[in-house]
Amino acid sequence: MTEVARALRDRTAVCGTGLLIGEYPERTPLSLAVEAYQLALDDAGMKRGDVDGIIMLSFGSDYDRFLEAVGTDVRYSYQGWSHGRFVAPMLQHAALAVATGMAKAVAIVHGRRRKAYGQTADFEMWRQGLGPHGESPAYGALGPVFGAAIAAQRYFHMYGGSNADLAPIAVAFRKHARLNPLSVRSDPMSIEDYLKSRWIIEPLRLFDCCQNNDGGACLIITSAERARDCRKPPVYVSGMQGVHAGRQFHNLTLPGLGVAQQEVYKYTPTKEDLYAYEMAGITSKDVDALITYDAFSPLVLFGLERFGFCGPGEAREFVKGGRIEIGGELPINTSGGLLSEGHVIGWNLFIEAVRQLRHECGERQVKDANIIQYGSFLGESVIFRR
Amino acid sequence: MQPSLKVKDDRTGRYLPVIYPEEIPFWEAAKQRQLKLQRCNSCGKAWYPIGPACPFCFSMDFAWSPMSGRGTLHNYVVYHKAWTPWFEKRVPYAVVQVQLEEGPRLTTNLLDCALDAIRIGMPVEAAYEDVTDEITLLQFRPASAGK
Numbered sequence: 001m002t003e004v005a006r007a008l009r010d011r012t013a014v015c016g017t018g019l020l021i022g023e024y025p026e027r028t029p030l031s032l033a034v035e036a037y038q039l040a041l042d043d044a045g046m047k048r049g050d051v052d053g054i055i056m057l058s059f060g061s062d063y064d065r066f067l068e069a070v071g072t073d074v075r076y077s078y079q080g081w082s083h084g085r086f087v088a089p090m091l092q093h094a095a096l097a098v099a100t101g102m103a104k105a106v107a108i109v110h111g112r113r114r115k116a117y118g119q120t121a122d123f124e125m126w127r128q129g130l131g132p133h134g135e136s137p138a139y140g141a142l143g144p145v146f147g148a149a150i151a152a153q154r155y156f157h158m159y160g161g162s163n164a165d166l167a168p169i170a171v172a173f174r175k176h177a178r179l180n181p182l183s184v185r186s187d188p189m190s191i192e193d194y195l196k197s198r199w200i201i202e203p204l205r206l207f208d209c210c211q212n213n214d215g216g217a218c219l220i221i222t223s224a225e226r227a228r229d230c231r232k233p234p235v236y237v238s239g240m241q242g243v244h245a246g247r248q249f250h251n252l253t254l255p256g257l258g259v260a261q262q263e264v265y266k267y268t269p270t271k272e273d274l275y276a277y278e279m280a281g282i283t284s285k286d287v288d289a290l291i292t293y294d295a296f297s298p299l300v301l302f303g304l305e306r307f308g309f310c311g312p313g314e315a316r317e318f319v320k321g322g323r324i325e326i327g328g329e330l331p332i333n334t335s336g337g338l339l340s341e342g343h344v345i346g347w348n349l350f351i352e353a354v355r356q357l358r359h360e361c362g363e364r365q366v367k368d369a370n371i372i373q374y375g376s377f378l379g380e381s382v383i384f385r386r
Numbered sequence: 387m388q389p390s391l392k393v394k395d396d397r398t399g400r401y402l403p404v405i406y407p408e409e410i411p412f413w414e415a416a417k418q419r420q421l422k423l424q425r426c427n428s429c430g431k432a433w434y435p436i437g438p439a440c441p442f443c444f445s446m447d448f449a450w451s452p453m454s455g456r457g458t459l460h461n462y463v464v465y466h467k468a469w470t471p472w473f474e475k476r477v478p479y480a481v482v483q484v485q486l487e488e489g490p491r492l493t494t495n496l497l498d499c500a501l502d503a504i505r506i507g508m509p510v511e512a513a514y515e516d517v518t519d520e521i522t523l524l525q526f527r528p529a530s531a532g533k
Contacts, residue, residue: 123393126393126403126404128404128406128409128435129435129436129437130435130493134493136403136481136493137393137401137402137403138400138401138402138403138517138523139481139493139494139495139523140401140465140469140473140476140479140481140495141481141493142401142465142469142470142473143467143469146463146481149463150461150463150481150483153461153462153463153506154461157461157506198466199464199466199467199478200466200467201463201464201465201466201467202463202464202465202466202478203463247441258460258461259461259483260483260491260493261434261490261491
């Protein structure tokens with residue numbers, strides 16, 4: 001671990017969040033982003049002028065249009081590309097900008113309407129060398145779910161099991177969503193309901209796929225010192241690590257499964273693969289709840305094995321028997337996740353980590369939650385501490 | 387053959403591949419019922435996706451080389467949802483990944499094979515499907531018996 005990493009531990013914090021999830025047919029991505037920003041400022045007890053950095057991952061307006069709309073000039077701005085795997089890096093950039101003094105407070109902001117206004121997602125499928133989830137339209141390999149389906153098939157081929165092994169994940173997250181007043185889905189789901197849901201891309205069913213809704217989200221990051229003066233308790237950024245990428249890291253899968261050009265082997269994390277724990281000064285045993293990217297249910301299996309919560313091929317047993325439910329040994333996606341709370345490109349997953357560590361989750365509160373990890377199958381992670 | 391940015395056949399509504407400039411030798415070979423990929427003149431390996439350098443040794447010295455066309459079915463999924471009207475008459479259909487004898491894996495379809503006969507590990511061989519006057523898609527089918 002570097003000197004800088006050691007110095008960064010718990011020196012920045014999330015001080016404000018704003019979240020909108022649902023149907024907003026009269027709204028644009030810009031207006032959803034602006035409202036989320038207002039909510040986050042209010043949550044932090046801040047004013048516009050307190051924020052001097054902006055990071056935007058929008059499906060609509062660019063960062064500079066957003067700043068024009070909210071009447072703010074900043075001295076740190078950055079715009080990324082809206083995919084779930086890039087949410088953690090945006091939060092990391094914000095923490096680094098604050099820690100290095102490039103900005104005093106950075107708002108990371110997002111607004112999205114499902115079918116509309118300035119988004120290019122449909123054309124991503126035709127990118128050179130396959131789409132962002134392995135899509136190849138001429139062969140009918142369509143939709144982000146393709147990446148998760150080919151990964152799940154390889155996982156079952158290597159380790160045994162079948163689609164039914166994913167049911168406990170969808171069912172657990174629906175239970176969590178029913179305790180969350182913001183959730184898009186609050187209707188109950190049983191294992192039988194899950195098994196009756198229609199195939200989308202076999203081996204994945206409709207209930208293996210996330211919700212598709214409109215939304216807006218904002219998190220404000222500032223120094224630990226300043227966060228302690230804000231309205232709500234600070235949620236410290238303790239450790240972090242990046243999105244791993246390359247021929248061994250196809251999107252929506254785990255290394256070793258042999259998707260696309262990946263080698264075939266049983267993946268177990270190396271010390272370097274777990275850098276965020278070292279930076280935070282913890283081990284996976286200290287994690288009170290795991291928040292992981294769940295656009296599709298198999299990603300939960302991959303997230304668990306990526307961070308060594310269980311060995312290769314063991315996650316499909318690990319998720320059974322209530323272990324990943326609130327009150328279980330390792331609660332996962334306590335908000336209901338993208339599968340049931342709603343899909344705000346993963347921003348809402350980070351906001352749930354904050355809500356849990358502020359102990360403001362009511363019925364779905366993880367008792368005495370002190371450390372929560374965001375960690376996903378591509379290795380990106382942020383460890384938060386109360 | 388020219389690069390093509392056309393994503394859909396106006397006549398049939400079928401999705402087409404975008405043809406990037408450095409992929410033209412691949413598509414020209416497919417039209418001739420041949421499977422050609424780039425093979426590195428330094429380390430000898432073939433690679434995919436098509437790109438400007440060898441991902442194994444990073445040499446930019448390569449030759450478009452005929453592949454055997456033989457491979458193994460490495461992975462498959464079955465689409466039940468039709469993403470566009472063109473696919474409505476075709477679901478359920480399979481998308482497969484084939485591992486060539488030479489190593490690279492390609493995302494493709496498996497012709498002449500019932501969905502319930504698809505098995506990971508089955509031997510397959512290259513096949514070709516003309517989709518427009520200009521474009522022929524590389525496909526695969528179960529390997530012929532006795533070969």
